[in-house]
Structures are given as structure tokens and as C-alpha cells.
Amino acid sequence: MTPLATHVSVFLRERLPLERQASERTCDTYALALRLFFEFAAHRLKIRPSALALEQIDAPLVLAFLTHLETERHNCPATRNVRLAAIRTFMSFIEYREPSALAQIQRIRAIPMKRTDSRLVDYLNSEEMQAVLDAPAPDTRGGIRDRAMLHLTYSAGLRVSELVGLRVDNLSFDPRLSIHVLGKGRRERALPLWRETATALRAWLALRPTGKALEVFLNARGAAMTRAGFEYVLDKHVQVARQHVPSLATKRVSPHVIRHSCAMMILQSTGDIRKVALWLGHASTQTTEMYLRADTTTLLEIMNATIPPNLRKGHFRPPDQLIKLLMTG
Numbered sequence: 001m002t003p004l005a006t007h008v009s010v011f012l013r014e015r016l017p018l019e020r021q022a023s024e025r026t027c028d029t030y031a032l033a034l035r036l037f038f039e040f041a042a043h044r045l046k047i048r049p050s051a052l053a054l055e056q057i058d059a060p061l062v063l064a065f066l067t068h069l070e071t072e073r074h075n076c077p078a079t080r081n082v083r084l085a086a087i088r089t090f091m092s093f094i095e096y097r098e099p100s101a102l103a104q105i106q107r108i109r110a111i112p113m114k115r116t117d118s119r120l121v122d123y124l125n126s127e128e129m130q131a132v133l134d135a136p137a138p139d140t141r142g143g144i145r146d147r148a149m150l151h152l153t154y155s156a157g158l159r160v161s162e163l164v165g166l167r168v169d170n171l172s173f174d175p176r177l178s179i180h181v182l183g184k185g186r187r188e189r190a191l192p193l194w195r196e197t198a199t200a201l202r203a204w205l206a207l208r209p210t211g212k213a214l215e216v217f218l219n220a221r222g223a224a225m226t227r228a229g230f231e232y233v234l235d236k237h238v239q240v241a242r243q244h245v246p247s248l249a250t251k252r253v254s255p256h257v258i259r260h261s262c263a264m265m266i267l268q269s270t271g272d273i274r275k276v277a278l279w280l281g282h283a284s285t286q287t288t289e290m291y292l293r294a295d296t297t298t299l300l301e302i303m304n305a306t307i308p309p310n311l312r313k314g315h316f317r318p319p320d321q322l323i324k325l326l327m328t329g
Contacts, residue, residue: 002054002098008034011093021186025161033086040065054098059107062087066111077114084111120294122251123260129154131245132253135237141207142220146233148204149217149225152179153255155197157262157280159184160255164225166216168205177201183281191279231255263291 012031016022022030041061042049062084069075069083091105098105124132133150137143153163162181170180172190177198180190193201201216208218215224234255242248251257259280266276277288 004052030086033083077116081113121260122257123264131241135240145204148200151197151200153258155194156191157259160227167214187281189281267291
């Protein structure tokens with residue numbers, strides 16, 4: 001029997017971070033998927049997770065795990081696909097280390113992804129976004145930090161991981177304030193900042209404690225802001241903004257909704273999907289096309305540019321009262 005522990009250790013400590021240069025968040029996502037799978041497999045096989053062997057990991061077991069995710073953990077198809085992608089990548093890694101398991105691994109890798117609904121993206125309009133940006137108090141240290149975080153997230157279209165991972169040495173002050181972002185897939189981009197965003201960021205930098213964490217945004221303890229911390233900050237200020245803009249009460253505002261709002265603002269301002277992709281750091285405009293489906297302005301332009309078919313003229317004549325009485329009787 002071939003133990004799995006060694007393969008898992010090399011995969012998570014060497015293959016992903018060193019050879020593939022995956023981000024810390026990507027490594028965490030893979031580790032979570034494998035942990036859930038191995039816990040399920042151990043419970044099903046009635047053994048300890050550390051006792052699992054490669055020969056016990058087969059396609060029926062993986063399929064049972066995927067069913068467990070959807071029926072018992074109530075995960076959506078997209079989450080199910082993320083877990084499956086991690087398992088398939090791990091098995092592909094083992095394929096070259098254990099050639100004798102080739103057929104077994106290929107059956108696992110042949111498990112298809114589940115098709116998911118292509119939903120319209122959620123985003124905030126300019127009035128709603130302005131209310132969120134105005135929510136932090138400009139006369140407190142925490143409010144100045146929160147205002148800078150929200151302005152930067154929106155104007156630069158940052159992922160929450162890009163925001164909390166932004167370091168002071170990623171800022172450039174010459175000739176104007178700009179930021180250097182290392183995004184998903186290790187794609188780098190340099191973004192200039194609006195004057196208003198730069199003003200908000202400079203105000204925070206003037207108050208930011210020195211000699212502690214290297215990240216730009218710190219929590220109350222002086223440590224780097226976390227994803228959960230920013231989500232808490234955002235939710236707090238959305239609650240305030242809802243008192244001024246009632247339409248926010250019907251919307252779930254997450255950090256990624258702020259990123260979507262930035263994308264829609266750029267698309268409506270420029271009309272160029274390529275500029276949106278460049279600003280957000282997308283590898284392909286195919287990813288960015290989802291904003292076209294949600295942009296009613298673009299769709300209205302398409303409708304106005306087309307010639308509709310003629311409507312056949314005619315007049316409705318109600319039936320004779322006697323005939324109508326006989327029909328209803």
C-alpha cells in the first residue's frame with residue numbers, strides 16, 4: 001500500500017508554492033479541498049486520515065465525495081467544481097510519482113466538471129457606491145483608514161487578497177501616487193490613482209503606525225488587515241449607507257461586489273471591454289465579458305442600432321354580446 005502523506009506534503013510545500021509559484025490563497029484553497037476529501041474518505045473507509053493509501057482513492061470514492069458536498073454540505077456546483085479541480089490537480093501530480101497507478105488516476109481525472117448557471121454580476125450604481133464611500137467618519141483614525149481602503153478597493157478594482165496584501169513598498173509617489181499589484185496567477189499591474197483616492201490614502205499613511213507590519217492597511221492591534229477584517233469593515237459601513245440609500249437594503253455587498261462595481265464604472269465610461277480587462281488584471285477578455293451581459297447601457301445601444309420588425313396593424317373587436325353569452329355559458 002502506498003501512503004499518501006508524503007505525496008501531500010511535497011504537493012503543498014514544494015509543488016504548488018515553489019514549482020508552480022501559486023499564491024498563498026491558492027495553496028490554502030487546495031489544502032482545504034484535500035482536507036475535506038481525506039476526512040470524508042477516512043470516515044467512509046473507517047480508518048484514520050493518516051492511514052489512507054493511494055490504492056484506496058478511486059473514482060467512485062471521489063464521486064461519492066462530490067455528492068456529499070452538494071447534498072450534505074449544500075455546496076453550489078461552482079464550489080463542487082473548485083474541490084474537484086484541486087483533487088484532479090493533486091492526482092495529476094501523483095501520476096508522475098507513481099506510474100503504477102496511472103489507470104486509476106486517469107479515471108479520477110476523467111470526472112467532468114458540473115455545468116453552472118451563468119448569472120449576472122452584482123454591482124452598485126454610482127449613488128449606492130458613493131454612499132458606501134461616504135460612510136466612514138473622516139475625523140477618526142479608524143474612519144480615515146476605512147475610507148482609504150474603500151476608495152482604493154473601488155478605484156483600483158482590487159480583489160480583497162490584493163488589498164490586504166498591498167505593502168508600503170508597493171506604493172510609488174513619483175510622479176504621482178500609484179500602486180503595484182501582484183494579482184491572481186502572479187500577473188502584475190501598475191495602476192495610477194484618482195486624485196481623491198490618493199488624498200484618502202495619503203491621509204491614512206500620515207497616521208499609519210510605523211515599525212510594525214509591512215502591509216499598508218493595519219488592524220487595531222497593528223497587524224496586517226485580514227480578509228475577514230476587511231469584510232467586517234465593509235459590512236459595518238454598508239449598514240450606515242443603507243440609511244441614506246434604501247436600494248442598498250436589497251443588495252448583498254461583498255468585497256467582490258465592489259470590484260464588480262469598478263468594472264461596470266470603467267465599462268460605462270470607456271465602452272471598451274479590453275480596458276476593463278487590463279485594469280482588473282484579467283488574463284483574457286473572455287473573463288471580462290460577463291460585465292457586458294450586465295451593462296444595460298451597452299445592450300440599449302445594441303437595441304437602438306437595430307431595425308425592429310414591423311408590427312402588423314389591426315384592431316381588436318370584441319365578440320357579439322349574444323355570441324359571448326353563449327360561449328361563456
